[in-house]
Amino acid sequence: MRTQPLAVVIPLLMLVAMSAAQNAGSSSMTAPPPYDQKAVAAGKYNGPGGCAASSCHGSVQPKTTTRIFQNEYTIWIAQDKHAKAFAVLSKPVSERIGRILNIGAPSKAPKCLACHSLYVSAEQQAQTFEPADGVSCENCHGPASGWLGPHTTKDWPHEKSVQLGMYDTRNLEKRSAKCLTCHLGTADKFVDHEMIAAGHPDLTFELGLFTSVMPAHWKMPEQGNPWREVQAWGVGQAVQLRESLNRLARRASGPVWPEYAEIDCSACHHSLTRPEDSWRQERGYTGRRPGNTPWNESRVVVFRDLAAEISPNAAKQLNDEVSQLATLMNQLNGNREQIAASATRTSALADQLVKQLDAQGYDSALTLRLMRRVARDGAAISIEGERSAEQAAMTLDSLFRAYNQNAKPANGAEIRTAIDGLFAQLQDLSAYAAPRFAAQMQRVSDVVGR
Ligand code: HEC
Numbered sequence: 001m002r003t004q005p006l007a008v009v010i011p012l013l014m015l016v017a018m019s020a021a022q023n024a025g026s027s028s029m030t031a032p033p034p035y036d037q038k039a040v041a042a043g044k045y046n047g048p049g050g051c052a053a054s055s056c057h058g059s060v061q062p063k064t065t066t067r068i069f070q071n072e073y074t075i076w077i078a079q080d081k082h083a084k085a086f087a088v089l090s091k092p093v094s095e096r097i098g099r100i101l102n103i104g105a106p107s108k109a110p111k112c113l114a115c116h117s118l119y120v121s122a123e124q125q126a127q128t129f130e131p132a133d134g135v136s137c138e139n140c141h142g143p144a145s146g147w148l149g150p151h152t153t154k155d156w157p158h159e160k161s162v163q164l165g166m167y168d169t170r171n172l173e174k175r176s177a178k179c180l181t182c183h184l185g186t187a188d189k190f191v192d193h194e195m196i197a198a199g200h201p202d203l204t205f206e207l208g209l210f211t212s213v214m215p216a217h218w219k220m221p222e223q224g225n226p227w228r229e230v231q232a233w234g235v236g237q238a239v240q241l242r243e244s245l246n247r248l249a250r251r252a253s254g255p256v257w258p259e260y261a262e263i264d265c266s267a268c269h270h271s272l273t274r275p276e277d278s279w280r281q282e283r284g285y286t287g288r289r290p291g292n293t294p295w296n297e298s299r300v301v302v303f304r305d306l307a308a309e310i311s312p313n314a315a316k317q318l319n320d321e322v323s324q325l326a327t328l329m330n331q332l333n334g335n336r337e338q339i340a341a342s343a344t345r346t347s348a349l350a351d352q353l354v355k356q357l358d359a360q361g362y363d364s365a366l367t368l369r370l371m372r373r374v375a376r377d378g379a380a381i382s383i384e385g386e387r388s389a390e391q392a393a394m395t396l397d398s399l400f401r402a403y404n405q406n407a408k409p410a411n412g413a414e415i416r417t418a419i420d421g422l423f424a425q426l427q428d429l430s431a432y433a434a435p436r437f438a439a440q441m442q443r444v445s446d447v448v449g450r
């Protein structure tokens with residue numbers, strides 16, 4: 001797909017970067033500005049080739065002499081799934097999605113490229129680059145034209161790069177929001193039930209777990225903070241609740257409603273049993289007419305436990321709003337305007353908690369309390385459906401990873417096995433059974449203590 005081999009592109013970009021860096025150090029009044037002012041104003045994208053030189057971010061081995069390892073490109077290209085995000089669009093499953101949705105080849109369709117590549121207009125490109133690079137540096141770190149040159153100078157502070165257009169991925173709220181533009185969607189790019197029915201995976205996310213699954217191209221523990229992962233989980237929970245409620249409000253006001261992806265997937269997609277064996281009939285249909293589709297509450301059921309631990313007052317307010325929203329969502333033909341308004345109000349409550357969760361100090365004791373609270377809540381979480389169970393499993397996984405690393409509990413291996421047992425029940429959405437999941441949560445609760 002590339003018009004030029006990588007080996008040719010890199011030295012060329014290196015030269016540009018180096019001369020810009022030298023200019024940055026020049027004191028001459030007549031010297032050109034250290035960076036392209038026009039490009040800064042417009043925030044142009046360079047493509048990942050601009051970061052790939054061995055003396056920039058393309059070192060094969062991590063460097064120990066610098067604050068930055070400089071092997072970020074090497075890690076991304078070799079290990080990070082984001083580098084393969086474009087290639088995925090030529091898989092048979094993608095081609096079939098393209099046929100079903102009648103959008104032509106996904107590798108050329110804006111509908112897909114929007115999340116599977118650095119998809120920006122020709123005017124935003126500082127030079128030509130290929131969508132084939134997949135999800136690359138500037139998808140997360142922002143357009144580089146403003147800071148590419150100066151940020152290579154010695155002792156150049158991160159904050160200055162941010163002023164010049166770098167996206168502040170160190171800020172957990174901002175980071176979360178950035179990941180979610182693709183892992184949850186926006187007004188302009190989205191995965192709805194139509195796409196899911198055509199073959200796209202449903203989008204689920206949890207910042208702590210997804211960050212740990214990404215091969216780290218940064219120093220760990222992040223910011224030297226051993227509890228950073230718990231902080232990331234907490235902030236990520238609030239941001240994803242906020243963004244998912246904004247999405248619900250958008251959809252309730254949009255052209256396609258009801259949007260099935262806002263409803264508990266397993267309510268429609270489960271296999272039926274004899275009435276004697278049905279755990280759903282046994283559970284009953286509290287708060288809705290039997291057989292009505294229930295709201296997919298996966299992004300709030302675990303968050304409620306977090307809110308209750310950190311801020312009981314806010315948690316109470318949140319619960320009140322959430323139960324109003326659930327009542328509306330669980331009706332046949334629930335009032336769309338009311339749903340949108342209720343979702344927007346609840347989203348504002350989640351937003352109020354974002355800053356508090358970011359500023360909150362996290363430590364061993366709080367992490368353990370949170371694990372216990374979520375595990376104890378297994379019965380209530382499990383009946384909200386498979387997607388809620390999945391959020392609980394991801395949460396316990398993230399909390400335990402940090403706890404195990406730092407507090408090194410004697411029964412760490414036992415806890416690990418119990419948490420893995422949660423994931424084992426999430427392999428087949430149609431076979432999901434709440435009582436079985438609740439029993440496994442009980443096992444987790446037993447090993448993490450009360
Ligand atoms: C809103 C952003 C978004 C849009 C739009 C989008 N995708 Fe995706 N896609 C993702 C994300 C995020 C994942 C990874 C999901 C995960 O693993 O949690 C993914 C995963 C996939 C996968 C599975 C990947 C694998 O490794 O097997 C396929 C196939 C795919 N997308 C195809 C498409 C096609 C075809 C289109 C256009 C019709 C498209 N996507 C549009 C965000 C998007």
Ligand code: HEC
Pocket residue numbers: 048051057068072073074076077082135136137138139140141158168169170175217218219
């Ligand atoms: C999917 C998102 C994503 C992509 C793609 C990505 N990064 Fe990152 N990067 C992050 C996150 C998250 C961090 C950790 C937070 C931080 O330190 O800013 C990070 C950290 C870094 C850091 C350390 C920053 C510091 O001050 O400690 C460097 C350097 C970096 N990335 C360079 C790159 C380069 C070069 C590429 C492309 C080859 C790239 N990143 C691709 C998300 C991404």
Ligand code: HEC
Pocket residue numbers: 081082084085086088114115116117135139140175178179180181182183207209210211213214
């Ligand atoms: C521009 C869109 C985009 C952004 C921004 C983005 N991702 Fe992704 N991410 C994707 C796509 C598309 C895939 C699927 C790639 C594939 O399957 O090859 C993916 C895959 C992943 C995977 C692999 C999932 C799996 O099933 O193995 C992880 C982990 C991940 N992303 C984490 C993150 C994190 C953390 C951030 C924010 C720091 C982030 N992503 C930001 C689009 C994005």
Ligand code: HEC
Pocket residue numbers: 193196197198199202260261262263264265266267268269293
């Ligand atoms: C209100 C009921 C309903 C809800 C809720 C729902 N779906 Fe569907 N889904 C359907 C129907 C109806 C079809 C079309 C089935 C057919 O034509 O055979 C479908 C089709 C599908 C298909 C393709 C069919 C197949 O067998 O491969 C997938 C995958 C899918 N849905 C996943 C999901 C996921 C994931 C969620 C939750 C995010 C979800 N659905 C929520 C009703 C629902």
